[in-house]
Amino acid sequence: MPVLHLAVLLREWGEYDVANPKEEQCIQRFRLDREAIIYLCRLLEEQLSGRSNHPLALPVILKMTTALSVLASGSFQRVAGDALHISQASVSRCLTQFVDAMLAHTRQFVKMPETPAERRRIKLGFHRVAGFPNIVGAIDCTHISIRTPSVNENVYRDRKRWHSINVQVLCDHDTRILSICAKFPGSAHDAFILRNSSLCQIMTELADGDTWLIGDRGYPLLPWLMTPFHNPTTDSQERYNHAHAVTRSAIERTFGILKSRFRCLDDSGGCMLIHPDKACRVTVVCCMGMLRLHLPTAATSSTICDQIALFWRESAFNAAAPNKRLWCVFTHCTRTSSSSSEKCGFLVRPEFAIIAFMFHSQMCHYILELEQYLGQ
Structure with missing residues (x-):
């Protein structure tokens, strides 16, 4: 039934060709291919269906795709609702239900490498980039703009005087997100977020002398975190900084792809017009959506x-x-x-x-x- 409902939904959007259906119709609108949407429908069916037996209750596929369209386009909820002839309040409820349902499966989509084989694969991938050894992840923070909060407004002001949340992300060489921490305001420093995140404890326990993360100058040098030289004076230090920058570019690519795919996170269209707590949850779900390429049926x-x-x-x-x-x-x-x-x-x-x-x-x-x- 999800396939039939998805076909009807795309036809309502005015983009479905029954005689010649195209996969890009789903990807353009929802940033997920057809098989990934059906997979998520089955995964989230229990959480999204609820207990309502009302004949006018929205189907699971409609709730999920409505939320995905809002996240992908970054447009107003009323615009997405008008396209499907549902109210703005219904769109808001669909988004909230979808985000909460996805967060229940966070560990299924975002997780650190647990086995030596997984860590070895990531180390080899980073080493092929610039010869930097024993790297299992690139770490950095990015700011997600939000509207002015009504409570503790000054806490959310970042260094550029905008209101935002500061999100810490760890990725591998293939831009797969391994860890995310989205619970700190824009005024929080990157190093402070790292010290107070679960990633710090995980890496401290995992540190064995040949497993490192790579970060920029905003982080301190730690036994498991490699940072560049602030003022290199020798050729070897210059080569180290060069290899470090090229290897660390994976996290910059990840941020670029993430904000290009889910426009609600990019400040080019304005800030997120939701509460900071909900903005944090939405950001985590978008990072989970980055892993669509790793779903069982997704294309590469x-x-x-x-x-x-x-x-x-x-x-x-x-x-x-x-x-x-x-x-x-x-x-x-x-x-x-x-x-x-x-x-x-x-x-x-x-x-x-x-x-x-x-x-x-x-x-x-x-x-x-x-x-x-x-x-x-």
């Missing part, structure tokens, strides 16, 4: 689209100097077009393609220049 090709779109947005390509070499900040590259990029909800100019080759030379992968391929 969308990772490439995410990485290409992120590279295109952040590379600041200068058309007047096409021979400029750029550092490769992702591990997979392929030709892209507007159709493949739209599957992930990104806008990439179709007249350019990224042609990249990876070289295991010294500490970095190089990327060849972007070249124009239409008409060539």
Whole structure:
């Protein structure tokens, strides 16, 4: 039944072609493919169905996709409700129920590597980037803008004088989120969040001299946390800082992909118009949604689209100097077009393609220049 309900739902959105259904319709609207949505429907059916036997009660698929559309677009709840002919209050309830249901399965989606084999796989992945050994995760914090709280307003002001929550994220080399801590206001320092998170205790117990995290200068140097030199004076320190920066770029890519996929977290469209506590819960659920590629039925090709779109947005390509070499900040590259990029909800100019080759030379992968391929 979830397949039939999803087809009807997409038809209500005005994007469903019965004769030729397209997978990208689900990904554009909900940031999840069809099989992942059905998987989550079955996983959350008990929590979302509730005990109501009312004939007008919203079905599980409608509750979940309504919440996903709000998270993916970052638009007002009333806009999402008008598209499905439901009220703004119903959209708010759908979002709350979906978030609470997903949080009950947090450990299923976001968890640290538990076995030596898993840690070895992550260490090998980081080592292939720039030769940095024994790294099991890249850590950093990002600010999620929120509206001005009515209580303790000054606590939520960050260094840029905006109101936000400061979210700590740990990821591996493939941008898989391993740990998240979203419960501190914007005024909290990154090091303070780390000291008061469960990750600090986990790494302290796990530290064996060959298992490290990698972080920026905002963190202190710890037996299990590698930070860069503040003022490098020798060539070896310069090489260390360079390898450190290239390896740590995984967390920056993760933040870029996360905020591009779930626009409610990006401040380009404004702040989150919800209570800070609910904003923290929504942020955790969005991080869980980052793992759609690791669901049993999810496709892996969308990772490439995410990485290409992120590279295109952040590379600041200068058309007047096409021979400029750029550092490769992702591990997979392929030709892209507007159709493949739209599957992930990104806008990439179709007249350019990224042609990249990876070289295991010294500490970095190089990327060849972007070249124009239409008409060539």
